[in-house]
Amino acid sequence: MSTFPDYYAYLNVPPTATVEEIRQAYKKESLRTHPDRLAKASEEEKKKATERFQAVADAYYVLSDSTRRKEYDLLYAARKDRANEPGASGNFFSAFSGMFSGGARNAGATPAADRPDADNVFADVFEEVWSIQIMLRPEVQRVAPWWTWTGSLCGAGLGFIVANIPGLMVGAYAGNRLGAIRDAKGRSVASVFSELAANQKAEVLRALAAKVLGTAASAI
Incomplete structure (x- = not known):
């Protein structure tokens, strides 16, 4: 057995x-x-x-x-x-x-x-915290910021439910940045990540690790 x-x-x-x-x-x-x-x-x-x-x-x-x-x-x-x-x-x-x-x-x-x-599970969990600066390289064309503002409103609402005013501010910022990626790329954050080169993926993952592990350490 x-x-x-x-x-x-x-x-x-x-x-x-x-x-x-x-x-x-x-x-x-x-x-x-x-x-x-x-x-x-x-x-x-x-x-x-x-x-x-x-x-x-x-x-x-x-x-x-x-x-x-x-x-x-x-x-x-x-x-x-x-x-x-x-x-x-x-x-x-x-x-x-x-x-x-x-x-x-x-x-x-x-x-x-x-x-x-495993990749789908990972994408689902980390959808909200991808490194925006890295994923938007190279520069992209300017478009109407529909998803940017939609993300801000949705993030603010969810953040307020979780942590009142501080949560509203953090949620609005996170939603704004995620919406900006969708406006720029025309698809979800996870799909953008899947198309990055191996070295770019490694850079994003290192940034995520620093963020997640740093947050965990500060909470101890």
Whole structure:
């Protein structure tokens, strides 16, 4: 019998972690393991990083959803052969394909094995914090700022709900910058990132890592 993946260990969180704690843990772990950060790594190193990146995405996919997490926890409590190894996650999805309610209909799942697409999971979580300056290079044509202003209004509203006036200001700025990318490029931030060169992706990921890990350190 194959070992059972300890998704809590993959994300370095306890079984009592909240959804927000799991989300923040995923941000840190996915940035550490994202293969595009390893521009000068060997093929073997990139392969290992890709496997770990996928396993971390698996962990977030399972633990961020209350239904999937509940079903996983039933198995977690019964299994003592837990492992913090990427291969264990692949075996898990092969052995328990379709166990989660909704199966491949869940967002990010692949039809073949009900396993999430790691790149899609990453894009969904980081959509709101991509490095704007890097992603807008080279200079682009000026266009009507419809999405810029729409992003400002939406971000301000969401920010106010979360943190009143300070949240309104931060949300408005974030929405404004994200809208500016869509105005300039005509498509979503995640799709723009997917078309960047490898060195540009690495630069964006380093900027994200500094932002996310720096925020986490200041909160401790």
